[in-house]
Amino acid sequence: MNPFLTQCRASFEMQATLEEGVVERGQRQAEWTRFEALGWPTTRLEDWKYTTLSGLEKLSLQNSVEPREEVKGVPPSLPLEGIPAPRLVFVDGTFQPDQSIIDGLPKGVRLRFWPDLDAPERERFTHKMAPARALTAFGALNGALFTEGVWITVDAGCALEAPLHLVKVSRTGQRMSHGAVLLELGENSELTLREHCVGSTDQPTHSNWVTAIELAPRARLTLVKVQQEGLLSYHTAALHALQRAGSHLQVFSFALSGALGRNDITLRLIEPHAECVLKGVYRVADRALQDFHTSIEHDSPHCTSDECFKGVLEGTGRAVFNGRVRVALDAQKTSSRQSNHNLLLSDKAEVNTKPQLEIFADDVKCSHGTTVGQLDEEQWFYLRTRGIAADLARTLLIQAFTLEIAEVIPHFGVREEVRRLLSGTVGGNDHV
Amino acid sequence: MNFIPDALEGLISLEYRHGFETSIESDEIPKGLSEDTVRLISARKNEPEFLLEWRLEAYRRWLKMTPPTWASVHYPPIDYQDIIYYSAPKSQKDGPKSLDEVDPELLKTYEKLGIPLHERAILAGVAVDAVFDSVSVATTFKDKLAEVGIIFCSFSEAVQHHPELIKQYLGTVVPVQDNFYAALNSAVFSDGSFVYIPPGVRCPMELSTYFRINAKNTGQFERTLIIADRGASVSYLEGCTAPMRDENQLHAAVVELVALEDAKIKYSTVQNWYPGDKEGRGGIYNFVTKRGDCRGARSHISWTQVETGSAITWKYPSVILRGKDSVGEFYSVALTNHRQQADTGTKMIHIGKNTRSTIVSKGISAGFGQQAYRGLVRMARSATGARNHTQCDSLLLGDRCQAHTFPYIEVKNHTATVEHEASTSRIGEDQLFFCRQRGLSAEDAVSMIVNGFCKEVFKELPMEFAVEAQKLLGVSLEGSVG
Numbered sequence: 086m087n088p089f090l091t092q093c094r095a096s097f098e099m100q101a102t103l104e105e106g107v108v109e110r111g112q113r114q115a116e117w118t119r120f121e122a123l124g125w126p127t128t129r130l131e132d133w134k135y136t137t138l139s140g141l142e143k144l145s146l147q148n149s150v151e152p153r154e155e156v157k158g159v160p161p162s163l164p165l166e167g168i169p170a171p172r173l174v175f176v177d178g179t180f181q182p183d184q185s186i187i188d189g190l191p192k193g194v195r196l197r198f199w200p201d202l203d204a205p206e207r208e209r210f211t212h213k214m215a216p217a218r219a220l221t222a223f224g225a226l227n228g229a230l231f232t233e234g235v236w237i238t239v240d241a242g243c244a245l246e247a248p249l250h251l252v253k254v255s256r257t258g259q260r261m262s263h264g265a266v267l268l269e270l271g272e273n274s275e276l277t278l279r280e281h282c283v284g285s286t287d288q289p290t291h292s293n294w295v296t297a298i299e300l301a302p303r304a305r306l307t308l309v310k311v312q313q314e315g316l317l318s319y320h321t322a323a324l325h326a327l328q329r330a331g332s333h334l335q336v337f338s339f340a341l342s343g344a345l346g347r348n349d350i351t352l353r354l355i356e357p358h359a360e361c362v363l364k365g366v367y368r369v370a371d372r373a374l375q376d377f378h379t380s381i382e383h384d385s386p387h388c389t390s391d392e393c394f395k396g397v398l399e400g401t402g403r404a405v406f407n408g409r410v411r412v413a414l415d416a417q418k419t420s421s422r423q424s425n426h427n428l429l430l431s432d433k434a435e436v437n438t439k440p441q442l443e444i445f446a447d448d449v450k451c452s453h454g455t456t457v458g459q460l461d462e463e464q465w466f467y468l469r470t471r472g473i474a475a476d477l478a479r480t481l482l483i484q485a486f487t488l489e490i491a492e493v494i495p496h497f498g499v500r501e502e503v504r505r506l507l508s509g510t511v512g513g514n515d516h517v
Numbered sequence: 518m519n520f521i522p523d524a525l526e527g528l529i530s531l532e533y534r535h536g537f538e539t540s541i542e543s544d545e546i547p548k549g550l551s552e553d554t555v556r557l558i559s560a561r562k563n564e565p566e567f568l569l570e571w572r573l574e575a576y577r578r579w580l581k582m583t584p585p586t587w588a589s590v591h592y593p594p595i596d597y598q599d600i601i602y603y604s605a606p607k608s609q610k611d612g613p614k615s616l617d618e619v620d621p622e623l624l625k626t627y628e629k630l631g632i633p634l635h636e637r638a639i640l641a642g643v644a645v646d647a648v649f650d651s652v653s654v655a656t657t658f659k660d661k662l663a664e665v666g667i668i669f670c671s672f673s674e675a676v677q678h679h680p681e682l683i684k685q686y687l688g689t690v691v692p693v694q695d696n697f698y699a700a701l702n703s704a705v706f707s708d709g710s711f712v713y714i715p716p717g718v719r720c721p722m723e724l725s726t727y728f729r730i731n732a733k734n735t736g737q738f739e740r741t742l743i744i745a746d747r748g749a750s751v752s753y754l755e756g757c758t759a760p761m762r763d764e765n766q767l768h769a770a771v772v773e774l775v776a777l778e779d780a781k782i783k784y785s786t787v788q789n790w791y792p793g794d795k796e797g798r799g800g801i802y803n804f805v806t807k808r809g810d811c812r813g814a815r816s817h818i819s820w821t822q823v824e825t826g827s828a829i830t831w832k833y834p835s836v837i838l839r840g841k842d843s844v845g846e847f848y849s850v851a852l853t854n855h856r857q858q859a860d861t862g863t864k865m866i867h868i869g870k871n872t873r874s875t876i877v878s879k880g881i882s883a884g885f886g887q888q889a890y891r892g893l894v895r896m897a898r899s900a901t902g903a904r905n906h907t908q909c910d911s912l913l914l915g916d917r918c919q920a921h922t923f924p925y926i927e928v929k930n931h932t933a934t935v936e937h938e939a940s941t942s943r944i945g946e947d948q949l950f951f952c953r954q955r956g957l958s959a960e961d962a963v964s965m966i967v968n969g970f971c972k973e974v975f976k977e978l979p980m981e982f983a984v985e986a987q988k989l990l991g992v993s994l995e996g997s998v999g
Contacts, residue, residue: 131587135927398931414917415916417916427928429931432930435928436926436927437925437926437927437928438926438928439923439924439925439926440922440924440937440939442911442921442939442941443921444911444913444919444920444941445919446913446916447913447914447915447916447917447918447943448913448916448943449941449942449943450940450941450942451940451941452938452939452940453922453937453938454936454937454938454939455924455926455935455936455938456934456935456936456937457896457926457928457933457934459932
């Protein structure tokens, strides 16, 4: 057993001392058993073929076992500045009521937190989180060790103008945080969720959150996630969404820093006329690795999906993209597009990509495209002939490459913010 | 009941026919696989010591391996002890006696493919002793090839006459432990083709297994080795468009190609083995390992395949691009109808500088057919300036068929360029309407559209093959439209 696992086991055993119901305890035990049965992900497993966790397994990280561990005063390093209300702040996996601003939320929006849930609610929460936790071994680990959960429900017909900010701060070094987010949108409701994953320590951390989304008919959700954690941070996240008739989901995921990031995203279109957009950018510099495993499952006819991921790789950075699109039997009139484009900017960078189509229906239009290449010399030359310095020309071209993803974020404020982030130094951690 | 008299008659005729030949017992070895079987095969073929050792090594490794399960194909487990691993070239006794005994369905197919009458008999496996003039055809070919120094013979002959070449090249492209089926093949392979093109020689004709009479019935574990020496070039055709009568359910062949400096090998396959009936009963399992090695600078290996037969196809013709400026190509049309399954694709391993590869894969699924493209493009750190372009398209006919794509792309060199595009769709209603409006029947219209879809691959086939392949596609798709 590696140090990481040893520590996880210790945390799990420590949790047995917490005051929890028999049911919750049983659920944790089941998830832990599942985690052990799945085994530690190694490159011998198809899903982890290109992603080695050798860095993480050497770490011995503490789990935040005390719920609601409050931060006394805002430490200067807590990067909350400029994050407007409404916002929910989690530090090291624990909700911080003092830092959060939620007064202004409309009546149709309900927030509930795991420690406050009663037994039947906890059971429903766990039940709804199950598909997200089933995605990877880390999902099972989350189920066993999680300390915090937030359940956001938006009532039918309720539309939130301002984006809701979800801030996850990894503040303490040598810590891991396991949290769960459940998002339920009622019929015709609308929400923009901006997820900030930030770090304020130079020490190694591990953030392992799972998110489950359920969209009722015609609900509209935009989720914008930006990972900007420290150079030694490990980030594993699983997202699972269920979309009902005519619902519309847009997920934007930007992995801009960290030692290792692994995102497992599964979007399921289970009723007709549902639409999803899944877009993202990964930037990796020296010794960093970003891994996106996405799966879009067309389980119902007349659904549309559009996926595009772009990668910029520098130094010894590595990236993995595995995009799966599955069209079930009888999911006729499916329209699905997928693309993945990679810019390799150094001779030591490496990208492994696998766009994967699995089609069981016939009346469909599905396509995918992948490219791996360098900056276009002609474009660079064009800029140079117009008197733009070599470095700037390069930066401009890289920015243009990634900004294309940000351009389509519907909310103006969030879009501008992401544009600013993407215009920063490529692969750098200057925002931390 | 006339069952017994028939059986008796069979026995009588059997005894009669083989009155002066070796008895059955000595021609076949018992079912099952063991080290003794391997030794026995090697002894029967009078093989040199090194080859026996090589076979045994493969067998020992095979014992420790498990059949691959990652492919998207489904079949009941194969009992490897229930196979006869060696039988002398099948005598013609078990075949039909004349064309009248041949399945009329098969004859209809020959008709549609426009296969000459005298060839139909050979293809159907009819016991014709004096096959038109094939022997003389083969001899003429051989003389012509020998003049320029080309060696084109069965694998067994090559083992006897050119052991040094076999020793030098065998297993250097597909090592014995490469995969489960390759290991099995290495241990028990029966025969196959051997081609050696000496330096600077351009092979004066298309080499084809079809005309190589001496290696008829090479059986289920075929082994082919083609070597093109410096500056040589050869085009090799495997198989033929007509459905072949074949009784072996499992086929595990290995094909190795070696191209030295400036050499060029073009390998074309048309595979149309028995696909099983409409319900998926029977049919051949085609588990093949094909790989080419571009060893020298500026060498060129091209795979073209048209796969319409077999119940299950599991095949990934690959190219290792070692020499700088070497080129690898893969053009494929795979068709699955009824209950056929195909998991096929290619691997392009770029190692040398400025290596280039092109992949064009066209998959057509009809009925309950299942189809997967599984490919790998790897740009090693040393592959400076390498390029790949991949295009894989799937066409779906019928609402119960499947089409999957699993392209692996691994890039470790920043000057390498990789492009991959794939699409899946069904035949456009508007295209069909256009053709129907101009008086074409629905079947002709579909056949025309499908041929258009495959054109990019067909144009890579040698001329006469291409024409046959087009017809074949039409025949294979019958009953899937409507």
